[in-house]
Amino acid sequence: MPHASLAAQPCPIARTLDLVGEWWTLLIVRDALLGARRFDDFKATGIADNVLSSRLKKLTTAGIFKRRRYQTHPDRYEYLLTDKGTALAPAVLALRAWGKRFTKGADTSQIIHKGCGGAVEVGFRCGQCDREIPKTEIRPARLSGAEA
Amino acid sequence: MPHASLAAQPCPIARTLDLVGEWWTLLIVRDALLGARRFDDFKATGIADNVLSSRLKKLTTAGIFKRRRYQTHPDRYEYLLTDKGTALAPAVLALRAWGKRFTKGADTSQIIHKGCGGAVEVGFRCGQCDREIPKTEIRPARLSGAEA
DNA sequence: TCAAGTGACTTGCGTGACGCAAGTGACCAT
DNA sequence: ATGGTCACTTGCGTCACGCAAGTCACTTGA
Numbered sequence: 001m002p003h004a005s006l007a008a009q010p011c012p013i014a015r016t017l018d019l020v021g022e023w024w025t026l027l028i029v030r031d032a033l034l035g036a037r038r039f040d041d042f043k044a045t046g047i048a049d050n051v052l053s054s055r056l057k058k059l060t061t062a063g064i065f066k067r068r069r070y071q072t073h074p075d076r077y078e079y080l081l082t083d084k085g086t087a088l089a090p091a092v093l094a095l096r097a098w099g100k101r102f103t104k105g106a107d108t109s110q111i112i113h114k115g116c117g118g119a120v121e122v123g124f125r126c127g128q129c130d131r132e133i134p135k136t137e138i139r140p141a142r143l144s145g146a147e148a
Numbered sequence: 149m150p151h152a153s154l155a156a157q158p159c160p161i162a163r164t165l166d167l168v169g170e171w172w173t174l175l176i177v178r179d180a181l182l183g184a185r186r187f188d189d190f191k192a193t194g195i196a197d198n199v200l201s202s203r204l205k206k207l208t209t210a211g212i213f214k215r216r217r218y219q220t221h222p223d224r225y226e227y228l229l230t231d232k233g234t235a236l237a238p239a240v241l242a243l244r245a246w247g248k249r250f251t252k253g254a255d256t257s258q259i260i261h262k263g264c265g266g267a268v269e270v271g272f273r274c275g276q277c278d279r280e281i282p283k284t285e286i287r288p289a290r291l292s293g294a295e296a
Numbered sequence: 297t298c299a300a301g302t303g304a305c306t307t308g309c310g311t312g313a314c315g316c317a318a319g320t321g322a323c324c325a326t
Numbered sequence: 327a328t329g330g331t332c333a334c335t336t337g338c339g340t341c342a343c344g345c346a347a348g349t350c351a352c353t354t355g356a
Contacts, residue, residue, distance in 0.1 A: 050336080051315080150341065299356090320336095
């Protein structure tokens with residue numbers, strides 16, 4: 001039997017978890033928020049190839065990622081978050097805030113306010129300049145290659 | 149092979165998902181935030197008995213729930229969120245906000261500001277009186293029995 | 297008095313999700 | 327021509343989960 005589908009539940013939390021609640025899925029979204037684009041970028045987390053492949057397929061179907069060809073002969077694709085995908089950032093940041101408070105360990109997941117360099121926390125309120133930040137004004141703290 | 153443990157990862161998001169990222173777990177937390185306390189309350193979501201039993205055990209061990217005996221002969225227990233558990237509310241609310249925006253369906257998951265009756269959204273900012281709300285001032289919109 | 301119900305579980309079975317390793321196919325560098 | 331890169335797929339084994347039934351200590355209704 002597969003996982004019970006939560007898609008039909010009368011609750012937006014359940015329907016969200018139906019799309020992103022599987023093992024590894026939110027970590028893939030996290031990596032994308034931190035700048036990952038290509039298959040090998042995402043693999044670095046420790047996810048198995050076959051699982052990554054199926055997750056990217058599912059997330060693309062769900063409209064959370066879009067697949068873009070960046071090379072031909074052979075065709076190679078990269079995976080970019082859509083608006084729908086970047087809209088998951090508050091959820092990811094809320095999980096991060098909880099983890100920072102209640103678990104011990106290192107932190108390689110910081111996201112920074114483009115305008116001032118302060119760390120972005122839940123609610124997209126910048127810790128440094130203390131103003132609300134539109135989602136177009138956040139960027140990864142750890143850059144991995146060419147970024148806008 | 150079991151799920152890979154995310155507990156050792158240098159990322160608070162991974163460590164959080166190690167504790168609450170399994171199938172059904174965040175829905176159990178959601179139900180608790182909405183007032184569920186007893187085994188049968190949580191079962192109503194559609195989770196299987198054995199899975200619910202093991203999740204409650206794990207979450208209790210993790211300090212997210214505490215078990216309280218509410219009856220003897222036979223002993224019966226209820227499961228209450230600790231402070232560590234209620235601190236997951238922003239994450240759950242962020243998932244809810246995303247689901248409301250990007251999925252279609254009913255919504256039985258509203259949480260209300262005790263002070264004014266406004267719906268609580270991400271960041272614990274009350275939509276009605278527009279002030280920040282301490283976590284002691286939220287309560288379920290749907291009450292199921294005696295509540296403080 | 298005795299069957300039926302309640303509530304919190306556990307146990308057993310079957311399927312499939314996931315971890316791991318290896319294979320593939322088109323290129324490129326040495 | 328031998329090895330490396332990259333984005334995958336395939337195969338195998340184990341364990342997680344869905345489902346159904348059983349358990350145990352009561353309580354309730356007839």
